[in-house]
Amino acid sequence: MKPVFVLLVSAAWTLTGAQHYYQGLMDYLDNRLLAIEDRMHLWHDQSHRYHTELLDFKKLTDEAVVGLRNQHSAMSKDLEDAALRVDRVEHNVDYAETQTSPRACANQADRVVEQGPWRLEESRGEEEEGDDWVELHSQVSDCVEIISGIRSVKILKRVGGPRGMWTRDPKSSKVYVLNGTSGGDVFQFDSVRDFSRSPGVAGGRQIRLPSDWRGPGGAVYDGHLYYVQQGGGGAAAADDVQVVRYDLRGGSVTDVAMLPAEGRAAVYGLNPETVADLAADGEGLWLLYAAGDGEPHIHLARMDLASLDIEQTWDTRCPRENAEAAFVACGTVYVVYNTRLASRSRVQCLFDVNDLVGSEEAPLIYFPRRYGAHASLKYNPEEEQLYAWDDGYQIIYRLNMKRKLRV
Numbered sequence: 126m127k128p129v130f131v132l133l134v135s136a137a138w139t140l141t142g143a144q145h146y147y148q149g150l151m152d153y154l155d156n157r158l159l160a161i162e163d164r165m166h167l168w169h170d171q172s173h174r175y176h177t178e179l180l181d182f183k184k185l186t187d188e189a190v191v192g193l194r195n196q197h198s199a200m201s202k203d204l205e206d207a208a209l210r211v212d213r214v215e216h217n218v219d220y221a222e223t224q225t226s227p228r229a230c231a232n233q234a235d236r237v238v239e240q241g242p243w244r245l246e247e248s249r250g251e252e253e254e255g256d257d258w259v260e261l262h263s264q265v266s267d268c269v270e271i272i273s274g275i276r277s278v279k280i281l282k283r284v285g286g287p288r289g290m291w292t293r294d295p296k297s298s299k300v301y302v303l304n305g306t307s308g309g310d311v312f313q314f315d316s317v318r319d320f321s322r323s324p325g326v327a328g329g330r331q332i333r334l335p336s337d338w339r340g341p342g343g344a345v346y347d348g349h350l351y352y353v354q355q356g357g358g359g360a361a362a363a364d365d366v367q368v369v370r371y372d373l374r375g376g377s378v379t380d381v382a383m384l385p386a387e388g389r390a391a392v393y394g395l396n397p398e399t400v401a402d403l404a405a406d407g408e409g410l411w412l413l414y415a416a417g418d419g420e421p422h423i424h425l426a427r428m429d430l431a432s433l434d435i436e437q438t439w440d441t442r443c444p445r446e447n448a449e450a451a452f453v454a455c456g457t458v459y460v461v462y463n464t465r466l467a468s469r470s471r472v473q474c475l476f477d478v479n480d481l482v483g484s485e486e487a488p489l490i491y492f493p494r495r496y497g498a499h500a501s502l503k504y505n506p507e508e509e510q511l512y513a514w515d516d517g518y519q520i521i522y523r524l525n526m527k528r529k530l531r532v
């Protein structure tokens with residue numbers, strides 16, 4: 126009996142011990158659960174707060190975005206208004222320019238040298254663009270025309286750098302491109318169409334010259350390239366400027382002549398890379414140059430196409446300052462002026478070697494508005510058009526001609 130009692134007592138004791146133990150565990154777990162619940166409450170509160178804060182923030186940004194959008198549209202409307210106003214002002218300036226511009230001035234040549242008689246053939250006849258260049262040649266020699274305006278513009282393409290020149294041989298259909306402000310290469314194309322189809326300058330036939338050309342002032346006539354070189358080696362001083370006659374078919378230099386100038390001033394104030402400028406037509410090779418560093422006017426020389434002999438020189442009295450380019454058409458020099466911050470190019474000074482253009486008929490010719498400036502203008506007497514290089518664009522200006530009044 127006794128052992129059973131002992132067993133019971135010990136079991137009861139063990140049971141109460143276990144009970145205690147479990148009770149403690151339960152309390153502990155309870156407490157933990159309560160703590161976790163508390164924390165979960167806290168989290169919930171916090172996330173709720175975050176959420177509302179986020180909503181508030183979103184509302185704020187939405188409002189800001191709407192505000193910005195309104196401001197933006199107000200601003201773009203202002204801009205549109207401003208652009209409209211600028212357009213109107215430009216229009217007015219254009220109008221004012223055409224109304225109030227001083228007439229282009231025409232300077233007449235001092236009659237120093239005997240002039241060949243001008244044969245005034247009325248039978249100008251058909252002026253078809255034919256390959257009968259002999260007749261065209263005679264037309265140029267008998268030329269009594271003055272440019273009255275620009276008929277049309279064609280922007281052909283854009284190749285090469287901002288400066289350069291391109292021209293067409295008046296005696297063939299070949300086109301020549303001199304890219305940049307100096308170099309040893311010329312690119313030849315069979316025709317204007319050929320050039321316009323080519324992917325770039327390098328699409329043409331590359332002709333390597335024996336010396337570097339300097340400035341976009343070259344000319345091509347009857348299979349010969351006339352270009353300006355500086356230095357040139359041999360007996361020449363390092364900075365001597367010369368005109369070179371290069372036979373494009375034979376591939377050799379056939380003559381070299383010094384410029385009739387002292388100093389190294391460039392001919393056009395706005396294009397300092399153009400040391401001197403050449404133009405060639407049936408009457409000869411025309412050289413536009415600065416006679417000296419302190420000489421404010423553009424000077425003109427007529428040279429023999431074959432021998433490069435200088436036949437006559439003139440002071441055109443057209444200022445070099447703000448001159449951008451010039452060209453010779455029909456014995457008349459047309460000087461094109463612009464401003465340093467390129468605006469509208471215009472012919473504003475004329476010089477007629479034959480003294481046939483009076484001031485009263487000198488046309489003030491504005492070029493169509495463009496954003497660059499002309500690096501070169503080359504007149505083709507056969508087609509009565511200009512080959513222009515404007516900020517890397519190759520442009521053709523077709524011209525209107527009229528008879529000189531004094532004829």
Ligand SMILES: *[C@@H]1O[C@H](CO)[C@@H](O)[C@H](O)[C@H]1NC(C)=O
Binds near residue numbers: 287305325327
């Ligand atoms: C043309 O000349 C410009 C510099 O004026 C140069 O950067 C460019 O590479 C030249 N292009 C070609 C095809 O020679």
